[in-house]
Amino acid sequence: MNADKKTCGRSPDGEFVELAVEIFSMLADATRVRIILALRDGELSVSNLADLVGKSPAAVSQHLAKLRLARIVATRQDGQRVFYRLENEHASQLVTDAIFQAEHSLGGIPRHHHGQGGDKQ
Numbered sequence: 001m002n003a004d005k006k007t008c009g010r011s012p013d014g015e016f017v018e019l020a021v022e023i024f025s026m027l028a029d030a031t032r033v034r035i036i037l038a039l040r041d042g043e044l045s046v047s048n049l050a051d052l053v054g055k056s057p058a059a060v061s062q063h064l065a066k067l068r069l070a071r072i073v074a075t076r077q078d079g080q081r082v083f084y085r086l087e088n089e090h091a092s093q094l095v096t097d098a099i100f101q102a103e104h105s106l107g108g109i110p111r112h113h114h115g116q117g118g119d120k121q
Helices: 002-007 017-026 028-042 046-053 057-069 090-105
Strands: 073-078 081-086
Touching: 002 090, 017 057, 028 057, 028 081, 046 057, 046 081, 057 073
Parallel strands: none
Antiparallel strands: 073 081
């Protein structure tokens, strides 16, 4: 188990801790979280993303540029249109887990526990 923790950089003194903090910083923006949620089901264009997150295409493009630099999203060009997709499943999982944690902060039984035996908290 300890070998696994060191290999994956999950120890408290691991080399990836500072990078993890940068990822959390990158995700500490509601528009970026909404973009990641929108991209969970597949690739979308800037205009589609702008409609889904309720922001201008220019604002969404700026957020996408930052997410691309962080290697959270990737692009595919089709003629003049650029489509964005999640680079991997980890950003989506981080956002999902953060939303689940937010549900816990409200007290009671979180929505994600409904149908799982009822009394988990």
